Amino acid sequence: MEKIIQLQDIFFSYGDFKAIDGISLDIGAGVYGLLGPNGAGKTTLLKVVLGFLTPSSGHGRVLGMGISSSRKAVRRKIGYMPENDCLIPGMDGVTLTAYLGELSGMPRQEAIKRAHEVLYYVGLEEERYRKVDTYSAGMKQRLKLAQALVHDPQLLLLDEPTSGMDPKGRKEMLDLIKDIAGKGSMNVIICSHLLPDIENTCRRVIILDKGRIAASHDIEGVSEDRFNRFNLKLKGETGAFLEKLESLKCEIDVTDRGLYKIKLPAQESSRKLFEIALASKVQIRHFQQSRTTLEDTFVTAIGVNHEH
Ligand SMILES: Nc1ncnc2c1ncn2[C@@H]1O[C@H](COP(=O)(O)OP(=O)(O)O)[C@@H](O)[C@H]1O
Ligand SMILES: [Mg+2]
Structure with missing residues (x-):
């Protein structure tokens, strides 16, 4: 792959503020x-x-220079x-x-x-x-x-x-x-x-x-199941809620920020999530349908409260 930009361990601070805090990347x-x-x-x-700003440490090449x-x-x-x-x-x-x-x-x-x-x-x-x-x-x-x-x-x-x-x-x-x-x-x-x-x-x-x-x-092609993916924040004892979802054959992921990423089987609708939450005495504090795979990655990486 032709390398357009290569950065290695780049740091840059404005005064004491670290604006670039260790970035390495390869862009083709x-x-x-x-x-x-x-x-x-x-x-x-x-x-x-x-080259407008000089990094405090790290190396970089752009277009081979x-x-x-x-x-x-x-x-x-x-x-x-x-x-x-x-x-x-x-x-x-x-x-x-x-x-x-x-x-x-x-x-x-x-x-x-x-x-x-x-x-x-x-x-x-x-x-x-x-x-x-x-x-x-x-x-x-x-x-x-x-x-x-x-x-x-x-x-x-x-x-x-x-x-x-x-x-x-x-x-x-x-x-x-x-x-x-x-x-x-x-x-x-x-x-x-x-x-x-x-x-x-x-x-x-x-x-x-x-x-x-x-x-x-x-960014992949449009995936068919993209409308059945949801990001939830939950409050309460989640054990029973998650068990019921598993018995429905949902895929469940929990991020380290406490975000539950749930993929429902194609035949189920999001209403089911609320019904099960109610029955399991769990509160849904945040509910978001993830429309695209990029949005899903973004929400997982940045957390739910990003600006749009
Ligand atoms: N000239 C500057 N002096 C001090 N802090 C700055 C300056 N320019 C940007 N920053 C700070 O560095 C961080 C990154 O800024 P920036 O690179 O403009 O982010 P973005 O383009 O992603 O919005 C921000 O917190 C911003 O407030
Ligand atoms: Mg900017």
């Missing part, structure tokens, strides 16, 4: 998702990969769509995109030509001569994507690409990302705290929490 070619709640360390990790040794060369080959605004007030869309292309090492004429192309691609053809300060939140996101694409990078890092967008804009942004991914010529990493963003675009997902890798997950 293709499209990867980096999923985690706000504050998990996703943005910090991207900045370490880009050392992250701390060849920062300039690394950035020429990486397109970065940051989470926060990177737009320069007073510039129009084309000028800004071309300028950022030049900063990535493109000759001026080529940068200008490519700027027009990528702005057309992201759907900003009409607005390309407008000052970027007058752009809506959705247009700014598109422009941020355009500037990340302008120098035709080998690796695209997208940080919260649908941030601030309305549902229609979000769908269009995800469609663009899927289109880029589908072409297969660019490796893509998408960071998001939104499960659907990752689920819609990636097949391979790394889940981050509190500066560590909490799980990794391959």
Whole structure:
């Protein structure tokens, strides 16, 4: 497998606060998702990969180059769509995109030509001569994507690409990302705290929490039994409840966070769980149907009270 990013025991702190608390990972070619709640360390990790932040310890390679040794060369080959605004007030869309292309090492004429192309691609053809300060939140996101694409990078890092967008804009942004991914010529990493963003675009997902890798997950095809999986938190004496579930041929897993993951046989409905709980004098304190396998992994890794 071609290695796009390799990190080994990376630590990074802001002052005393450990934002990256020992991360090792291998990312191959293709499209990867980096999923985690706000504050998990996703943005910090991207900045370490880009060489904007220097880890306090650990080694890393990106596209075959050392992250701390060849920062300039690394950035020429990486397109970065940051989470926060990177737009320069007073510039129009084309000028800004071309300028950022030049900063990535493109000759001026080529940068200008490519700027027009990528702005057309992201759907900003009409607005390309407008000052970027007058752009809506959705247009700014598109422009941020355009500037990340302008120098035709080998690796695209997208940080919260649908941030601030309305549902229609979000769908269009995800469609663009899927289109880029589908072409297969660019490796893509998408960071998001939104499960659907990752689920819609990636097949391979790394889940981050509190500066560590909490799980990794391959999104499989849609499994038929996915609607019969439930995550429960229980209060009371659970012995009788679990025995009855077992006699119904349920599959039961308990996570170390005390979450019961129950798969009901196909013919049973979730109502059965409540009936058995009532009969066994157990209180169901939390009940969630797990709709997809990624959601299941995420809930198990992060706990139930994550933000959506
Ligand atoms: N410049 C900074 N100074 C101090 N703490 C920071 C700074 N940037 C981020 N943090 C903290 O580091 C943690 C990880 O942040 P971040 O990488 O932005 O997470 P994510 O992108 O997953 O939301 C958070 O707790 C955040 O508050
Ligand atoms: Mg972030």
